[in-house]
Structures are given as C-alpha cells and as structure tokens.
Amino acid sequence: MIFEPEWECMPRDELKALQFFRLKKQIRRVYENVEPYRKKMDEAGIKPEDIKSLEDVRHLPFTTKDDFRENYPYGLFAVPMEKIVRIHSSSGTTGKPTVVGYTKRDLDTWSSLTARVLAAGGVKAKDVVQIAFGYGLFTGGFGLHYGVEKIGASVIPVSSGQTKRQLMIMKDYGTTAIVCTPSYALHIAEVMEETGISPDELSLRVGLFGAEPWTESMRQEIEKRLGIDATDNYGLSEVMGPGVSGECIEAKSGLHVFEDHFLVEVINPETGEVLPEGEWGELVITTLTKEGLPLIRYRTRDITKLYYEECPCGRTFIKMTKPSGRTDDMIIVRGVNIFPSQVEEALLEIEGVAPHFQIVIDRKGYLDELEVWVEASEKLFFDSMRKQKELLDRITEHLSQALGVKVAVKLVEPKTLERTTGKAKRVIDKRDLPKYVPSKYLEEK
Amino acid sequence: MKVEQISVFLENKAGRLAEVAKILGENGINIRALSLADTTDFGILRLIVDDRAKAKEVLKQAGFTVGITEVIAVEVDDQPGGLAKVLTTLADNGLNVEYMYAFVEKSRDKAVLIFKFENLDKAIDVLTKAGITILPGEKVYNL
Ligand SMILES: [Zn+2]
Numbered sequence: 001m002i003f004e005p006e007w008e009c010m011p012r013d014e015l016k017a018l019q020f021f022r023l024k025k026q027i028r029r030v031y032e033n034v035e036p037y038r039k040k041m042d043e044a045g046i047k048p049e050d051i052k053s054l055e056d057v058r059h060l061p062f063t064t065k066d067d068f069r070e071n072y073p074y075g076l077f078a079v080p081m082e083k084i085v086r087i088h089s090s091s092g093t094t095g096k097p098t099v100v101g102y103t104k105r106d107l108d109t110w111s112s113l114t115a116r117v118l119a120a121g122g123v124k125a126k127d128v129v130q131i132a133f134g135y136g137l138f139t140g141g142f143g144l145h146y147g148v149e150k151i152g153a154s155v156i157p158v159s160s161g162q163t164k165r166q167l168m169i170m171k172d173y174g175t176t177a178i179v180c181t182p183s184y185a186l187h188i189a190e191v192m193e194e195t196g197i198s199p200d201e202l203s204l205r206v207g208l209f210g211a212e213p214w215t216e217s218m219r220q221e222i223e224k225r226l227g228i229d230a231t232d233n234y235g236l237s238e239v240m241g242p243g244v245s246g247e248c249i250e251a252k253s254g255l256h257v258f259e260d261h262f263l264v265e266v267i268n269p270e271t272g273e274v275l276p277e278g279e280w281g282e283l284v285i286t287t288l289t290k291e292g293l294p295l296i297r298y299r300t301r302d303i304t305k306l307y308y309e310e311c312p313c314g315r316t317f318i319k320m321t322k323p324s325g326r327t328d329d330m331i332i333v334r335g336v337n338i339f340p341s342q343v344e345e346a347l348l349e350i351e352g353v354a355p356h357f358q359i360v361i362d363r364k365g366y367l368d369e370l371e372v373w374v375e376a377s378e379k380l381f382f383d384s385m386r387k388q389k390e391l392l393d394r395i396t397e398h399l400s401q402a403l404g405v406k407v408a409v410k411l412v413e414p415k416t417l418e419r420t421t422g423k424a425k426r427v428i429d430k431r432d433l434p435k436y437v438p439s440k441y442l443e444e445k
Numbered sequence: 446m447k448v449e450q451i452s453v454f455l456e457n458k459a460g461r462l463a464e465v466a467k468i469l470g471e472n473g474i475n476i477r478a479l480s481l482a483d484t485t486d487f488g489i490l491r492l493i494v495d496d497r498a499k500a501k502e503v504l505k506q507a508g509f510t511v512g513i514t515e516v517i518a519v520e521v522d523d524q525p526g527g528l529a530k531v532l533t534t535l536a537d538n539g540l541n542v543e544y545m546y547a548f549v550e551k552s553r554d555k556a557v558l559i560f561k562f563e564n565l566d567k568a569i570d571v572l573t574k575a576g577i578t579i580l581p582g583e584k585v586y587n588l
Contacts, residue, residue, distance in 0.1 A: 376454040376487070376510045383452040383514040383561070384543055385482045385489055411487050413456050415508035 003119035003151065004112065007260045008315045012308075015316065019263055020054045022288035027051055027060070030294050033078040036071050037063075037296060057263060057286060058274045063298045065093055068238065073099040078294050089137045090237040091404070093328075093339045097137075100237055101292040107146070109289055113243030113258055114147025120256065120313070121231040122206040122249040123177050125152035130170060132180035132188075133211065133335065134160040139241025140211050140335065144179050147243070153177070160184070160335075163191045170202055178207045181335040182214035182222060182230075186366035189225035199227035206249065208233055210242055211335035213323055213433050219252070232322055236300060238293075239285050245320055250312045254319030257306070261289050264318070265297070266306050269327040280305045282327050283320065301328045331427060333361055333368045336405040340426040343372055346402035350395055351379055358417045362430040369408065372399055376411045446569050447515040448582045449497050450559070453490040454510040457483060465490060465504065472503045477588055478559060480546035491546070493518075493559065495586045516561045517569060518580040523549055523556040531558060534575045540568050550588055557585065 002008050010018070028048045030037040040061045041047070050056065067076065069092055077084065084101040092098050102110065123129060129148045133140035141159060148155035156173060158166055160180070166188065169175065178185065185207055192199070204226055210233040222230045233246040234255050244262055245255035257264050262285050266275045269282040283300045287293075302323040309319065331338050340359060347355060356375040361368055374380065374395060382388045388411075396409040417425075455461045462481065469476060469492075477493040494500045497513060504511045521527035528547075535542060543561040550557060557580065562568040572579055 378510055378512060381452070381454045381510045381512055383450070383489060383491065383512055385484075386543070388487075388489065389484070411454070411456075413454060413461075413508065414510055416456065 001119045001124055003116045010316055012316055015259055016054060018260060019288060023057060023263060024051055026288055026294055030078055030296060034076060036067060036075060060297050063295055068098040069096055072096050076293055077101050079103055079292055084292055088139045088237055091337045091342060093341050094345050098238055103291040106290055106292050110143060110240055110243055111146035111150045114144045115150040116258060117233045117243055117246035118147050118151055118208060120246045120248040121208040122229055123151060123153055127153040127176045128174055129153050129177040129179060130156045130158055130175040132158055132160055132166055132184060139237040143241035143243060163188060167197060174203045176203050176205045178204060181212050182209040182218050183366050183368060185209060185222045190365050204228050210234060212332040239287060239295060239298060248313035248315060254321050256315050256317040257320055259317050263288055264306060278305060278307050301326050303327060331361060333370045333405055338403050342403060346399050350398055355380055356417050359427045370405060371408045371410055373410045373412045373417060375414045375417060446517060446579050446581055447565060448518045448585050450514050450516045451492040451494060451497055451500050452512040452514055453504060455488040455490050457486055457488055468503055468507050469500060472499060474500050478548040493585060515565060516559050517565060518585045519558045519560060519572060520555050520578040520580050523554050527556060531577055538571045540571060
C-alpha cells in the first residue's frame with residue numbers, strides 16, 4: 001500500500017519542480033530567520049536569490065554537528081519558541097546533546113512520513129503494531145508511534161526491553177507488526193527459541209527495522225526465524241527522526257527517499273565535491289518543508305549510494321542503499337549513538353583525569369554489549385579493595401548515565417590497550433556489521 | 446613505626462603474579478611477605494620487600510600500576526592465642542581492620558602480622574599501650 005500516492009508516485013520532472021520551489025522558499029526563510037545560516041551564507045558570498053536551479057544547492061555551505069554544538073540548544077531554530085510543540089534530542093560528539101524542535105505542522109509532516117514508511121513495509125489499517133523502540137528523547141518510539149495512528153492501525157507502545165513481556169504481549173494481544181532495531185528482532189527470536197515459542201503461535205506478519213546498520217544476511221535470518229517480511233528504514237533525529245527513507249516490501253532493495261520533503265546529495269567526504277548518482281559517499285540532506293529546525297546541506301556522516309530505478313511498488317522516489325559505514329567515529333549500540341569523545345569526557349568528569357580507555361563492542365547472542373576498558377593508572381588505583389570497587393561502580397554508573405546505554409567497565413593494566421604510534425586505538429568492534437564500502441577516493445586513503 | 450608496602454594492580458590473567466616475582470627477582474629484590482586480594486576481574490597484590498624504591502621503579506618500568514601504602518607490622522608469638530590477643534585489643538578499641546595478612550619468622554618462632562587501618566596512628570597508640578610489639582620498618586624490610 002502507498003500512503004500518499006499523489007506525492008510518492010509523482011512524475012520525476014514535477015517532483016524536481018516541486019523540490020526547487022520548496023528549496024528556494026526554505027533558503028529564504030533560513031536566511032531571514034536563522035542567524036548562523038545568514039552568517040555562513042554571507043561569509044560564502046551567496047544570497048538566496050543566487051539559487052537559480054536545484055543544482056545550485058551545491059554552492060551553499062554545509063551544516064554539521066558542530067553547528068548544533070555552537071548554537072546549543074535552540075540557536076538553529078527558525079521559529080520563536082512559542083511555535084515549537086515538541087523537543088527531542090540525540091547524542092552529540094561531546095557532553096552536550098543535539099537538540100531538535102518541531103512545530104505543529106512538522107509533527108503532522110513527520111507522522112505522515114512515518115506512515116509512509118510503515119505502509120511501504122506492509123502495515124495496513126487492520127494491523128496491530130508493537131513498538132519496541134525506546135520512547136523519550138530518542139526519536140524512534142514517538143516518531144513511528146504517530147505514523148501507526150495516522151494509518152489507522154493499532155499501536156502498542158511497549159517501548160524497549162523486557163523481552164519476555166514483549167513476547168507475552170505479542171502472543172496475547174495478537175501483534176501483527178513489530179518495530180525495533182534489527183539486532184533486537186534477532187534477540188526476540190532467540191528468546192522465543194529458549195522459551196519454546198514457535199512463530200506459528202504468534203500472528204506476526206511484518207517487521208520494520210532501523211536505528212542501526214544491518215546486513216542482507218541479517219534480514220534473511222530475521223525473516224526465517226520470525227516468519228515475517230523485514231524492511232529497513234532510515235532517519236536521524238537532527239533531520240527529523242525515522243521517516244527520511246524506507247524500503248518497500250515489494251522490492252526490498254534499497255530505501256525510497258521521501259524527496260518531496262528532503263533533497264539528498266552524496267558527496268566525497270574528503271573534498272565536499274558532489275558525486276554523480278550511483279557513487280558511494282557521504283549522504284547530505286536538505287530539509288525542504290521543516291519549519292522548526294530547517295537544515296541546509298546537513299552532513300549525516302553516513303556512507304551510502306543513491307540510485308534511481310523503476311520500482312515494482314510504483315514509487316518514483318530515488319533509492320539509497322542501507323548505510324554501510326560512517327565517516328566519523330560514531331558507533332551505534334542497541335540503537336543508541338555513541339561517540340568515543342563522550343566516553344573520554346565522562347571519564348574526565350570522574351577523577352579529573354582522562355585515563356587511557358578502549359571501547360569494546362561485541363554481540364553476545366544478538367544483543368550488543370558495550371565494554372569500556374579503563375587503564376588503572378596511579379590516580380585510579382587504590383590499595384584498598386573496597387575503594388577500588390567503589391571507584392569501578394562509580395565509573396560504571398557515570399558512563400551508563402552519560403551514554404544512555406548500559407556499560408560494563410573493566411579495569412586493565414596500563415600496557416594492555418593497543419596503541420598505534422603512541423595513539424590509543426579507541427574502538428574495537430567485534431560485531432559482524434556491514435563493512436564500510438569504499439568509493440575510489442576513499443580507497444586511496 | 447610504620448612500614449611501607451608496595452601495591453600492584455593486576456588483571457586476573459594467568460602469569461601476571463609470576464611476572465611480578467620474576468621482575469623483582471631479576472633485580473635482586475627480596476620479597477618478605479605477599480598477599481593477593483582478587484575479584485573475578487582484577488586483583489591487588491601487596492608486597493613487603495627489602496628495597497621499596499627500586500621495586501616501585503622496576504615494576505613501573507615494566508608497565509605495572511604501583512602504589513606505596515603505609516601499614517603496620519605486629520610481632521606475636523607463633524603459638525595459639527597470639528593473634529586472638531591482638532584482634533581483641535583492636536575490637537575493644539573500635540579499630541576496623543581494612544585488611545591483614547601474616548607470615549612467620551622461621552628463625553625466631555615469631556609471626557608477623559601486617560595490618561592496614563584507616564587511622565594508623567590511633568592503632569599504633571592502642572597496640573603499644575596494650576604491650577603488643579610493633580616492628581619498625583627497617584626491621585621488617587630486612588627480616
Ligand atoms: Zn519500491
């Protein structure tokens with residue numbers, strides 16, 4: 001089913017005309033209302049009226065996570081606070097999170113876009129949809145929640161965790177669609193096997209997975225073990241949350257980008273140069289309709305490729321492949337974004353020292369486990385076992401709080417942590433995740 | 446009356462304790478007493494050695510995290526009741542032992558108890574008044 005065929009199946013030339021019209025309007029709005037954008041454009045010597053075609057977008061300066069940090073918390077908002085009706089946030093590269101705001105109309109758009117994702121993934125009005133994404137500041141839970149309601153399906157807002165309870169609800173309430181991270185879906189399958197629940201006892205039909213990278217083989221495994229059709233969807237809270245792109249159940253070959261609301265480019269992350277369709281690079285997004293927090297050429301740091309093909313589903317939107325890596329050091333653990341710099345900062349807050357540390361991520365069963373190995377330097381070493389354990393507990397508690405995900409802290413001897421030319425290797429990821437697919441110039445690096 | 450003890454942070458991995466002993470041995474440092482407190486993940490090795498400064502230096506050079514802590518050494522007769530008297534005195538005076546370990550002086554039929562207290566000075570005072578022998582550092586290092 002297509003939720004908004006009048007938009008999703010637009011002829012490409014009409015779509016381009018619509019994008020250009022909306023882009024011009026958006027640029028004028030941010031130039032007039034958002035000082036940091038005006039400053040950047042003035043510095044680059046470009047005025048709103050210089051944008052004479054869709055391609056001219058490439059002359060505009062990029063927006064990055066640093067812009068969020070410098071304008072924390074509300075400096076990038078384009079409307080007065082009384083127009084903002086919802087705030088969400090995500091992790092920043094350092095202690096300060098990235099804050100995003102939505103107007104009433106933004107929320108209406110957002111719910112339509114997640115409704116599109118759900119419909120593309122096979123959800124219909126008669127479905128019972130269980131959302132096992134976290135609710136709260138994270139955009140995953142609330143984002144898809146309102147999409148389900150908009151479709152007219154029934155939403156069960158279970159939120160994340162408590163797998164046995166999730167299964168009890170799935171069984172008793174007749175859940176037909178599940179929304180969560182792909183690794184959590186496999187964890188559910190594992191618990192089902194342990195507790196002797198077969199897929200036949202459930203009514204599950206489809207699953208919509210996102211918030212972390214996954215592979216084609218994971219899709220096949222999820223589909224087989226849960227007996228469902230599994231589709232991917234993508235979004236990031238800076239841009240809006242889930243609902244930027246979603247896979248159709250008919251093709252399951254790439255995510256349709258909702259181009260009437262987002263203008264997408266792929267660039268060479270080293271040079272900033274725009275790459276032709278079909279080449280791998282960093283995804284850059286310009287929001288075309290957002291009121292509260294419009295973004296111009298936001299660098300997502302996600303590596304993907306854009307390509308157009310006629311799709312059996314009938315949508316005319318361009319497709320992006322599953323993001324296959326990052327241009328920065330961000331890692332995603334259980335759907336939560338983590339930067340090594342956050343760990344460093346949190347450790348610094350504890351004893352006034354930034355000890356050497358290493359982040360070790362492994363997938364035990366199907367759940368990610370995050371360990372932080374901290375060198376027991378003299379400042380972190382006590383002769384008393386009680387004090388040593390207290391310190392360990394304090395570090396564990398503080399890191400878990402700061403990162404928003406449970407962390408196991410291990411104290412290690414100074415020389416244990418791998419160093420390359422004196423610099424510590426910060427992250428060891430043992431999970432079998434999509435490997436970075438390099439484009440030509442990235443290979444040269 | 447205080448004794449300086451070397452503490453070493455150890456990961457619970459095979460061979461780490463042996464590594465410490467080897468380094469000290471190669472540098473001609475004698476271990477007088479040793480105790481290991483451990484959890485499943487890590488341990489704290491406590492050592493009384495003849496040359497603390499050198500021990501600290503060579504262990505640090507080998508990449509270990511090393512600390513020096515003050516403890517006290519109490520000498521008791523190596524016979525039944527020797528330890529009980531000391532512990533009763535401490536309990537009667539409300540002194541909490543953070544940890545302790547013991548070794549025997551072969552030559553003199555005496556046992557040496559190493560104690561760590563939060564308040565060492567008070568402990569020294571209490572034990573001295575009870576007529577219990579506290580060994581000075583120099584004596585312990587060279588037992
Ligand atoms: Zn399609």
